Amino acid sequence: MILDFFEQFDIQKFESDIPTDEFDCGDEDLNDFIKNEVQFYKKQLIAMPYVVVEKGKTDKVLAYFTLSNDKIAVTDFASNNQFNKFKKKNFNKEKYLRSYPSVKIGRLGISKELHGVGIGTNIIDFIKLYFLEDNKTGCRFITVDAYNAAVPFYEKNGFEFLVKKDETPTQLMYFDLMSLMQY
Numbered sequence: 001m002i003l004d005f006f007e008q009f010d011i012q013k014f015e016s017d018i019p020t021d022e023f024d025c026g027d028e029d030l031n032d033f034i035k036n037e038v039q040f041y042k043k044q045l046i047a048m049p050y051v052v053v054e055k056g057k058t059d060k061v062l063a064y065f066t067l068s069n070d071k072i073a074v075t076d077f078a079s080n081n082q083f084n085k086f087k088k089k090n091f092n093k094e095k096y097l098r099s100y101p102s103v104k105i106g107r108l109g110i111s112k113e114l115h116g117v118g119i120g121t122n123i124i125d126f127i128k129l130y131f132l133e134d135n136k137t138g139c140r141f142i143t144v145d146a147y148n149a150a151v152p153f154y155e156k157n158g159f160e161f162l163v164k165k166d167e168t169p170t171q172l173m174y175f176d177l178m179s180l181m182q183y
Contacts, residue, residue, distance in 0.1 A: 005122040007055070014038060014049035014064065023061045023111065030109035034064050041066065047106045052119065063110040063119050067127070070104035070143045072174060077163055086162070090176055102141035102174065103131055108150075124157045132177055140177055145170040 020034045034049075041047040052063035077083040087096050105127065110119050131139045143162070146154045151171055159173040 005119075005126075009052050009062065009119075009122075010055055011050055011052055011123070011126055012058075014042065014051050018051055018053075018058050018061060020061055023064070023109070025063075025109035026112045026115070027109065030107060033107050034061065034109060038064075038066075041106075049107075052123065061111070062114055063108075063123060065108040065123055065127070066106040068104050068106050069137075070102045070141075071099040072102055072141055072143065072162065073099035076172065082163060090178070100140050101138050102143045103127070103139050105142065105144040108144075120153060121157055124154075128175065128177065128180060132180055135177075142175040142177065144173050146173050 016039060020038070023034050024031055038049045042049055047066040047068040049064060049066045051061045053059075053061065072086075074080065074083050077086065105124075108120065108123065110123075127142060131142065142159075144154060144159065146159070147170055151173070154173050157175070158179070159175045162172040162174050164171060
């Protein structure tokens with residue numbers, strides 16, 4: 001499925017000459033980010049934005065996402081007991097650390113005209129492969145602060161709750177890249 005995706009679409013780093021004014025994913029916060037804030041995040045080295053465009057065209061953003069460095073740390077958990085359960089589940093007698101390197105999906109927006117056709121799953125698959133095949137700095141996990149409405153999408157794509165908090169508008173979720181490793 002991801003091969004079909006790359007026959008039709010390109011993923012590239014966002015450049016300022018790519019027009020974003022017409023982008024509409026149906027979420028005002030995500031629309032505002034790509035139209036008004038993305039340049040700041042890129043210039044300040046806070047996040048690297050990527051866009052999805054039709055193959056050979058850069059005149060219309062069909063989807064976008066941002067990636068930044070992150071970590072899963074003891075402080076993400078309400079108690080040491082929760083952190084110990086996380087370590088036990090993900091690490092078999094390996095060296096335990098107080099934090100583990102990850103990459104964060106900061107924003108993910110898909111044009112309304114492409115909702116429901118699998119673009120989001122293809123983007124997630126791309127990110128997984130991107131860090132498995134070219135893991136330049138060491139990255140064990142992919143994290144996301146998923147809007148509650150997007151939680152089923154991330155669960156479908158293999159993400160799990162780090163700690164579920166019912167009263168918050170977002171949920172911290174993670175994907176363990178080691179689950180894709182072939183031994």
